[in-house]
Amino acid sequence: MGLKYKYKLVTNWSELHQLVAYCKQTGYASTDFETWGTNSMYLRSYPTILGVSFQPGGAWIIPLAHKESPFLKDDEWIKVLQYFGREVIEDLDIVKIGQNIKYEMNWWYKYGIIMQGRVFDTMLAKYLLDEERPHGLKEMVTRFIPEFDGYDLPGQPGQKATTEQLIAFWSNVPLDELALYCALDADLTFRLWVFFERRLIDNGFYTLFRNMMMMASRVLAEVEWRGVDMDRDYLNELVGVYKIKIDECEARIRTNPIIFKYERARLKDVKKQMINDVKAEILLLKQTEGSDRMIKSREEKVSRYIAGDYTTKKEWEMVAPTNFNSSKQMIDFLFESPEGLMFDVIKFTQDKNTKKETETPSTDEDVLNELQYKDDSGFIKDLLELRGLTKLNSTYVVGMWERLNSKNKIHASFLLHGTVTGRLSSRNPNLQNIPRDTTASDIKKMFITSPGKLLLQIDYSQAELRILAAAAKEPTMIQWFKEGKDIHLAVACKKFNTDYDKVKVILDNEDHSEYIEWKKRRKKAKTTNFGIVYEQSAKGLAEALTKEGIFTTVNEAEEFLNDWFDDFPKVRKYIDNQHRFVKKYGFVYNLFGRKRRLPNVDSNNWGKKAEAFRQSVNAPTQGGASDFTLFSSVLIREHIRRGILPSSLEQVGTVHDSLLYYINPQDIHQAIPKLYQICRNPETKLWFNFEIKGIEMKVEFEIGKNWGELHGYNPQENYLVWVA
């Protein structure tokens, strides 16, 4: 980089006092940890240095557990860190600035420091101002402070580096090198704050930033720090069960005569090809003088191949048994090889950049389901089963097992900047895609509670449709929601011109002659309702319904959609309005003032353009619904802090429109009515200066000992006996 940049190294307590004094004087502290280990929850991880900037243009460095640190003896660095934490991080009058400050909060937790007072996260500021990735500090510096473009700590291991490589690297970075890098991080973060704060205010995002994003950041830091408890014994059991299931399934496939035949023919071909390749080489070598030795070695190779004697890794790979996890190999077996099944290709995969079909045949679940009818060997059925099992096993069984720490907990990260709509994302692991019990009834049961506690799940029902109805001011839909009707059923009743209460009676009686018919009709309506939110085409809706076991033609789906819009004309109008708006301005807002920029409305690529228009309707709907959930979690935390909700209530997760908590059983009956009030009608007027007219959100409560076995809240229940 060749930049002249100075930082000040703190080498004794008097300099530390000086630094604290400066922070108090300016009222600002932009901080950045460099650490050994990326996750503060790991017992063995620790911070190596802390960079602190109290004004733009420079930074001080506090060496902590770094091996050149002057505070190594008797772990004095912990006292140093805690002193700075108490004096600065816990000082209500000092503004804390950081890039991804939730991460810093979790490091402070580790040493008993609770970040307090005003907090400013440059990453989340940037996210509100521009929701498209990347949101990294490096990228922001490139964009906004180009004179520092490209600064970095050289020689960092890549993303796939092993633990050993990471240890080797981070244990050996010299203090001066690390300090320079860290100082730049802290200083440049400070400089970004300077104009981000201004821009947030100018663009009308300040309320959303302060009252939602920064508050949620604290909520999620606590969620991550707490982690979720896992049933290790049960998980161990599952590991065994899945291994057996997969082995059996694979054995069934391998002994299938059709595979046997294909495998033999394929290996013969491969071998022939390998030998031919070497023979061609020999022919080529024979034209050159003095290559006798090379020819000799290749002739030996040929005889080795003939004898089936392979030595190199590459050779073994070529003659390896068919890998049923490989879509490439499955394409060969299903569609291309004369020794295989020679099915007609059903569809091709889609290029996600151009949104166009590729030339690669698809072997996804839909395709296999269709092929299953033409396959009498049983292979497709087994392949579908194997796919399902290996997916569940690698991601959720072995995957979770590998993440268990010594306290039988898992600490995921919840990202506030993970999506373009305002939803959260979760990773390491993703706790938002754990299979439901209809997919795999055994997986969710591995998520349990701490001893003596119960799980409490708060669900928003039909959140997106309610938001859509409110945004569109659609009177019929609003009326139905107000009456507490099952919206999907109500839509079905309207469509089939039948009285709602009459159908309700039918659906309460499984033996009724029209029971199945109305079940189907409700499903049809539900799928259509979802389709509306995504702006699905008639073709897409027909496919979706057929997939759900309700065969529908495109014409019929089109009729269904037309009827839907006739019933809810204001929704059609709303969609048109969104399209007009985005065409005019290139962006849309949701109820909370969150912005979705969609420059692709002017794209020359038809597919991208159409997608942008769909997003102009979906983003505010999806984002609005998730903002309600997120805001509820903020309010719940505030009520706990004020003592209005019990302190035993601890959030452990969230999945888009539901919140997951632990709670002491004796607190449940006291907490539920308050939670109901908070979630059903959050104080949006007070905090965000808007109200949704006429619509109240609907929340449901479920309680259980594990995530896989939840039961609806019952005011009469004695939950104390559940933990006995």
Add this chain to the structure above:
DNA sequence: AAATAGCCGTA
């Protein structure tokens, strides 16, 4: 070693 492709789990 890193990036991409395909598939599939969730709301």
Add this chain to the structure above:
DNA sequence: GTACGGCTATTTT
């Protein structure tokens, strides 16, 4: 037909 993240195989660097 919106919004994600993880795993595995394969291709690219």
